Amino acid sequence: MSALGLTAVLGGCGSTGSSDVTLRLVAADYGDSPANSSKKYWDALVKDYEAKHPGVKVEVSVYPWTDVDSKVQAMVAAGHAPDMAQVGAYADYAARGKLYSADDVLSIPVQADLVGQLADAGELRHVQYGIPFAASTRVLFYNKTLFAGAGLTPPTTWSELAADAAALKAKGVKYPYALPLGPEEAQAETMQWLLSGGSGYTDDIGTYTIDSPQNVQTFDWLRDDLVGKGLTGPVAPGHLNRADAFAAFADGKVGMLNGHPTLMQQAAKKGVKFGMVPMPGRNGRAKATMGVADWMMAFKQNGHRDQIGDFLDFVYDRKNVLDFSREYDLLPVTSSASDAMTSSAQDKALRPFLDELPLAQLYPVGNTSWAQVSADVKKQIGQAVAPGGSPSAVLGQLQATASTAESAAR
Structure with missing residues (x-):
């Protein structure tokens, strides 16, 4: 990929x-x-x-x-x-x-x-x-037909996103919000959520901050308010790959998901009517999106x-x-x-x-350790939102290995 x-x-x-x-x-x-x-x-x-x-x-x-x-x-x-x-x-x-x-x-x-x-x-x-x-860049795609059927407008905050997802679930939508944290491209979905929560993988000078308080709070919210309430569909996020999430959106089975430009053509070919809005943040539009x-x-x-x-x-x-x-x-x-x-x-x-x-x-590609860190995120991040999962423990482990890898690369 x-x-x-x-x-x-x-x-x-x-x-x-x-x-x-x-x-x-x-x-x-x-x-x-x-x-x-x-x-x-x-x-x-x-x-x-x-x-x-x-x-x-x-x-x-x-x-x-x-x-x-x-x-x-x-x-x-x-x-x-x-x-x-x-x-x-x-x-x-x-x-x-x-x-x-x-x-x-x-x-x-x-x-x-x-x-x-x-x-x-x-x-x-x-x-x-x-x-x-x-x-x-990434934006939030939403299925206009499913939203109209549930009387919804696109979300601008996390709480609105969760409420929209609950309404879509009540209408029988298979994936109210598709959360692909599987091994294909979990580092992307993760970064989009970290940014919308006000933090990211690193600080302004490139030091890893994976287990920052904001990041832990972000994944606590995902675990409790989306995954834990059954709003992310029948496939556990840690086993859902981006390609499968995109395919499900193009089949009309997904209410919302983060997507990049190629999803437009994929969805249009299947006749899906979709809209695109900026990724919601914790209390309003996210200050940054993923590039x-x-x-x-x-x-x-x-x-x-x-x-x-x-x-x-x-x-x-x-x-x-x-x-x-x-x-x-x-x-x-x-x-x-x-x-x-x-x-x-x-x-x-x-x-x-x-x-x-x-x-x-953007990803911290200037860090020579990023390839290893990205691979570790793909393998482990799904555990943070699994039933009984501990975001603080998973993000803490990722932080420890990232810091070690970055020190070794210097």
């Missing part, structure tokens, strides 16, 4: 050949069928680039999200790092000194055009190595800094960023493309997500 929560099933290669310089890029596939494989996007972009730069050849290998990170890891371990990789994380490679910084490869206008908080999230020790490539970014990074090994920089400047041209974002219902990572989307009628459906981006907080 990608950080954005998108599934992918395809792999392949882009252009091949020889020339003065050959750049090799490994990229993730955002498509879900041959018709919209990312391979087609990269093939077209590379063809356009090579026509204007006859001295440079670009070979692109596209892999599913289930494979792409391990492919890059294996290449680096074998001493054959690609020139560029577009994957889900960058910090480990940066910490080992294997990457060019953004300053090394991007022109000043392109760097200045990157959305501020996304660029900041690409930093390790105050130097940017991760270049945001695609972004997403997710996938990353481009440039490896030093082959020494093609100038050619990499020139190619990446082309990749981040406004037209190319817009083409990619529109193809896969993602948010652009540059201000120029974001402004174009905001003012364009064809992108109206994405505006609720664009509106959330200035308020978004």
Whole structure:
């Protein structure tokens, strides 16, 4: 799975050949069928680039999200790092000194055009190595038909969300609120709730605060006021995966859930009438929502800094960023493309997500320990809301292992 929560099933290669310089890029596939494989996007972009730069050849290998990170890891371990990789994380490679910084490869206008908080999230020790490539935010989706049948309006607070869920349950809705804390993407649902409760995984300087009082209170509320009252459906949250929750929403069986832009198309294909509102907070609109970014990074090994920089400047041209974002219902990572989307009628459906981006907080991807912490959250967080579960104990254990992992990474 990608950080954005998108599934992918395809792999392949882009252009091949020889020339003065050959750049090799490994990229993730955002498509879900041959018709919209990312391979087609990269093939077209590379063809356009090579026509204007006859001295440079670009070979692109596209892999599913289930494979792409391990492919890059294996290449680096074998001493054959690609020139560029577009994957889900960058910090480990940066910490080992294997990457060019953004300053090394991007022109000043392109760097200045990157959305501020996304660029900041690409930093390790105050130097940017991760270049945001695609972004997403989360909003609360609700089934308009089910809400109308129960005489409800979208919630703005936790208490309203619980009351709406109770009313939906009384109407026989299978999943009044779908709470996917299963191993597929539990770290995302968890972060959305931590933020809506006023805290998060870390503080402002990146120190883990997983067992903060606010976070414990958040999961106490989830356990007692949602799960404990039977408002999250027949599958225990710790066993409910995001893909299954999305599929149930598209089948008209879910009243509410947190979702990203790809759910719009999935639900529309099934004829589900849905609305989208900001995630409720404890006593009103949440102060922050969850943002997710996938990353481009440039490896030093082959020494093609100038050619990499020139190619990446082309990749981040406004037209190319817009083409990619529109193809896969993602948010652009540059201000120029974001402004174009905001003012364009064809992108109206994405505006609720664009509106959330200035308020978004991202995973602590600048912490080299985050991959391990995320994996631990996926395994354990469902226990916090299980019958008889102890949020303070589960979050305390996650905090202890996160602190140990972060200390070891320094």
